[in-house]
Amino acid sequence: MKALSLACLCFAAALSLACGKSNNLLLGRVEAPVGGHTVVVTDCYRTSVPPPRQFEDLGRTAYRFTPCRDADVLIRDEELTVNGQSYGHLNPGDGVLVDHGVVSIQRR
Numbered sequence: 468m469k470a471l472s473l474a475c476l477c478f479a480a481a482l483s484l485a486c487g488k489s490n491n492l493l494l495g496r497v498e499a500p501v502g503g504h505t506v507v508v509t510d511c512y513r514t515s516v517p518p519p520r521q522f523e524d525l526g527r528t529a530y531r532f533t534p535c536r537d538a539d540v541l542i543r544d545e546e547l548t549v550n551g552q553s554y555g556h557l558n559p560g561d562g563v564l565v566d567h568g569v570v571s572i573q574r575r
Contacts (some may be wrong), residue, residue, distance in 0.1 A: 478550065490515070490558045494511050496509050499519050500519070501519040502564075503560065504542060504557055506519070507562070507565070508532075508538045508565045509567055510537075511534050511535040516534040519531065520532075524543055528544075537568070554570050554572065
């Protein structure tokens with residue numbers, strides 16, 4: 468019985484390390500600041516998520532966040548593209564939610 472309790476305690480500790488504001492393994496939710504915008508992706512069950520990256524594209528600053536294979540978020544000149552589909556212009560501070568493949572912009 469003690470071994471089972473210890474195993475459960477270790478499992479709970481491991482899960483709590485995988486759950487934070489930026490990555491919640493239990494809920495399948497990841498969150499990151501991407502070019503001045505908070506991007507949240509759901510249905511993403513990974514223990515570690517690669518950070519967003521900034522790069523130059525034809526002299527313009529662009530940001531890419533690909534926390535999961537099925538969520539590729541690109542922000543270039545405040546234009547939002549998710550999985551190759553354009554979703555228009557982002558205003559400063561707007562948030563982006565990719566919820567089970569459905570993209571929403573939270574306007575500020």
